[in-house]
Amino acid sequence: MAVRHFLxxxxxxxEELNQVLQRAIELKAMQHRHEVYEPFKNQVLGMIFEKSxxxxxxxxxxGMAQLGGxxxxxxxxxxxxxxxxxxxxxxxxxxxxVDIIMIRTFDHASLELFAQYSQVPVIxxxxxxxxxxxxxxxxxxxxxxxxxIKGKTVAWIGDGNNMCQSYMNAARQFGFQLRIAAPExxxxxPEMMTKCQGHVTIxxxxxxxxxxxxxxxxxxxxxxxxxxEQKERERKFKGYQVSEQLLDLAxxxxxxxxxxxxxxxxEISMTLLDDPRAVVWEEAENRLHAQKALMEFLLKEAQQ
Ligand code: CP
Ligand code: NVA
Numbered sequence: 001m002a003v004r005h006f007l008x009x010x011x012x013x014x015e016e017l018n019q020v021l022q023r024a025i026e027l028k029a030m031q032h033r034h035e036v037y038e039p040f041k042n043q044v045l046g047m048i049f050e051k052s053x054x055x056x057x058x059x060x061x062x063g064m065a066q067l068g069g070x071x072x073x074x075x076x077x078x079x080x081x082x083x084x085x086x087x088x089x090x091x092x093x094x095x096x097x098v099d100i101i102m103i104r105t106f107d108h109a110s111l112e113l114f115a116q117y118s119q120v121p122v123i124x125x126x127x128x129x130x131x132x133x134x135x136x137x138x139x140x141x142x143x144x145x146x147x148x149i150k151g152k153t154v155a156w157i158g159d160g161n162n163m164c165q166s167y168m169n170a171a172r173q174f175g176f177q178l179r180i181a182a183p184e185x186x187x188x189x190p191e192m193m194t195k196c197q198g199h200v201t202i203x204x205x206x207x208x209x210x211x212x213x214x215x216x217x218x219x220x221x222x223x224x225x226x227x228x229e230q231k232e233r234e235r236k237f238k239g240y241q242v243s244e245q246l247l248d249l250a251x252x253x254x255x256x257x258x259x260x261x262x263x264x265x266x267e268i269s270m271t272l273l274d275d276p277r278a279v280v281w282e283e284a285e286n287r288l289h290a291q292k293a294l295m296e297f298l299l300k301e302a303q304q
Pocket of ligand 1: 052053054055056057126134259260261
């Protein structure tokens with residue numbers, strides 16, 4: 001059987017994604033009971049990071065250790081990847097040595113190329129275009145706090161970036177309506193809009209997007225790799241800050257999520273993360289549980 005990868009949310013069926021979320025909730029309960037569960041003894045996760053990370057690195061590394069396996073952190077600074085060894089060669093070599101690989105990189109096409117030459121499952125740990133692991137955690141958090149997201153309305157406020165495009169895929173896979181409020185010039189890619197027709201709308205008005213929404217989400221205005229655009233983006237995204245007052249326009253039961261790290265005073269008000277509607281710490285914790293469930297799913301598939 002062909003090896004299964006997780007490069008975007010579209011690589012699993014809706015049923016499989018829901019199965020992973022249910023399993024994440026079970027693994028979380030086991031973890032909280034301090035139950036030892038080590039199905040991956042002797043298994044190794046390779047972790048390639050070409051961009052910074054706190055949550056992703058720690059959740060994958062801790063998750064693999066908790067499942068009885070181990071993880072190797074690889075950065076371009078001290079591997080041959082950073083000295084121009086072709087991606088295809090690196091994929092062929094690494095995938096003969098480890099059982100599963102996660103990659104955080106810039107160009108989504110590089111991740112696809114790596115996966116094409118890998119004998120073992122490859123997980124997207126963030127590219128310029130998608131961040132599907134974060135969506136597993138977000139969807140788990142909504143499910144735990146409010147039940148199924150099917151038929152609900154989600155408002156995305158801000159940049160049409162990797163997180164926004166992952167929410168677009170989630171709208172298709174989990175069956176919700178996504179309203180995106182982005183300033184002109186910062187829409188998601190047109191091909192994503194075409195693929196997500198019927199699930200996604202764009203407006204320039206955060207108030208319009210948030211009205212009656214069950215989940216409100218935002219992200220930084222300048223993503224990793226866009227640092228030099230920071231000042232210009234601060235000007236263009238003015239008016240797209242999520243505040244307590246903006247959330248007051250949403251459904252009374254609304255939740256607020258942010259993948260973190262957050263910039264208080266920019267995309268969120270100074271105090272938003274202290275509002276009871278914000279569930280960002282639960283959301284961050286769920287990275288651990290959701291990715292353990294994902295690795296279990298992919299490794300089981302690989303062993304079949
Ligand atoms: N949300 C997220 O992916 O965080 P890190 O950049 O810290 O991994
Ligand atoms: N959009 C952000 C997400 C960080 C987790 C970035 O790509 O930097």
